[in-house]
Amino acid sequence: MVIMLILFYSIISVYFFLFLADRSKFREYYSSLLCISYLRFLEQYLLVYVLKVWEYHHLPLPLAKVSGVPILLDVTFYPMVGYLMIHYSNRLLNKRMIHYLIWGAILTFVEFTMVWTGMLEHQKYWNFAASFLLAIATVVIIHGQYRLFLKNKS
Amino acid sequence: MVSIILFILSWLAFLVLGDKRRVPELFPTAMFSAYLGLLTDLVMKEYELWSYHDQPLSESVIPLFLDFGIYPVVAYLFIQFLPQTWTKRLGWIFFWSLGAILLEYAYLKFELMQHHRWWSLWISYISDWVIYVLLILQYQFYKKGRG
Numbered sequence: 001m002v003i004m005l006i007l008f009y010s011i012i013s014v015y016f017f018l019f020l021a022d023r024s025k026f027r028e029y030y031s032s033l034l035c036i037s038y039l040r041f042l043e044q045y046l047l048v049y050v051l052k053v054w055e056y057h058h059l060p061l062p063l064a065k066v067s068g069v070p071i072l073l074d075v076t077f078y079p080m081v082g083y084l085m086i087h088y089s090n091r092l093l094n095k096r097m098i099h100y101l102i103w104g105a106i107l108t109f110v111e112f113t114m115v116w117t118g119m120l121e122h123q124k125y126w127n128f129a130a131s132f133l134l135a136i137a138t139v140v141i142i143h144g145q146y147r148l149f150l151k152n153k154s
Numbered sequence: 155m156v157s158i159i160l161f162i163l164s165w166l167a168f169l170v171l172g173d174k175r176r177v178p179e180l181f182p183t184a185m186f187s188a189y190l191g192l193l194t195d196l197v198m199k200e201y202e203l204w205s206y207h208d209q210p211l212s213e214s215v216i217p218l219f220l221d222f223g224i225y226p227v228v229a230y231l232f233i234q235f236l237p238q239t240w241t242k243r244l245g246w247i248f249f250w251s252l253g254a255i256l257l258e259y260a261y262l263k264f265e266l267m268q269h270h271r272w273w274s275l276w277i278s279y280i281s282d283w284v285i286y287v288l289l290i291l292q293y294q295f296y297k298k299g300r301g
Binding site for chain 1: 177178181182185186188189192193195196197199214215217218292295296298
């Protein structure tokens with residue numbers, strides 16, 4: 001189940017970047033793609049190794065032994081999510097709030113699939129409400145850095 | 155304690171030397187540097203090639219001080235003052251990689267850091283060159299997206 005999930009998310013993201021994404025936007029969205037991947041690394045490091053509230057199980061050997069955490073998804077699937085998040089963002093404040101909530105829910109759902117398949121286990125005080133808040137914070141940071149990146153664009 | 159002092163000194167260097175008007179242009183480079191730092195930290199947790207010991211910080215927290223301190227600030231300043239031609243850039247990389255390797259040597263000498271398995275100071279030096287070249291390449295890539 002876990003390997004199937006990793007393969008499923010990886011394959012759809014590779015397919016997306018090869019055939020569906022607008023390549024002319026890659027330079028403009030670069031910081032957003034980098035930022036979401038960076039935030040995922042940070043979350044993994046803090047939650048798995050420092051706070052120890054996340055624990056991964058049943059990872060395929062190369063991922064489990066070398067990386068310990070599913071880095072593959074952080075460099076394939078999550079950049080795709082970052083791309084879509086910025087591509088379909090809205091400049092109107094009230095619509096942006098709904099946008100944050102929707103993408104927060106999507107990210108939480110992705111985490112739910114990881115928990116459901118047994119790949120990820122929440123420990124101690126961590127639950128899906130915390131995941132949802134973290135997901136919204138991630139979405140807000142992605143949008144904030146994108147606006148900063150385009151500031152004073154020459 | 156050294157990692158905390160290094161963290162403070164890094165941000166002081168940024169306050170003094172960093173061109174704050176160029177933050178929208180240069181922050182992805184700083185983020186890229188921290189990104190590489192975090193990636194190696196995650197890998198090092200399972201496949202240990204080096205480790206840190208710096209009281210009162212725990213072994214897991216020391217890399218975070220580096221990832222949020224010296225790595226992004228050095229990357230920012232490195233690209234901020236980047237020369238135009240590749241000949242000059244090679245000298246520029248040599249200058250910064252020398253600084254990086256001397257710092258790592260000091261960390262090893264004072265036993266704040268240990269190398270394990272097949273990792274050595276020479277491999278660190280080659281890695282520094284690779285990282286600085288990557289910093290330039292990714293900067294040139296996204297700079298075009300800003301127009």
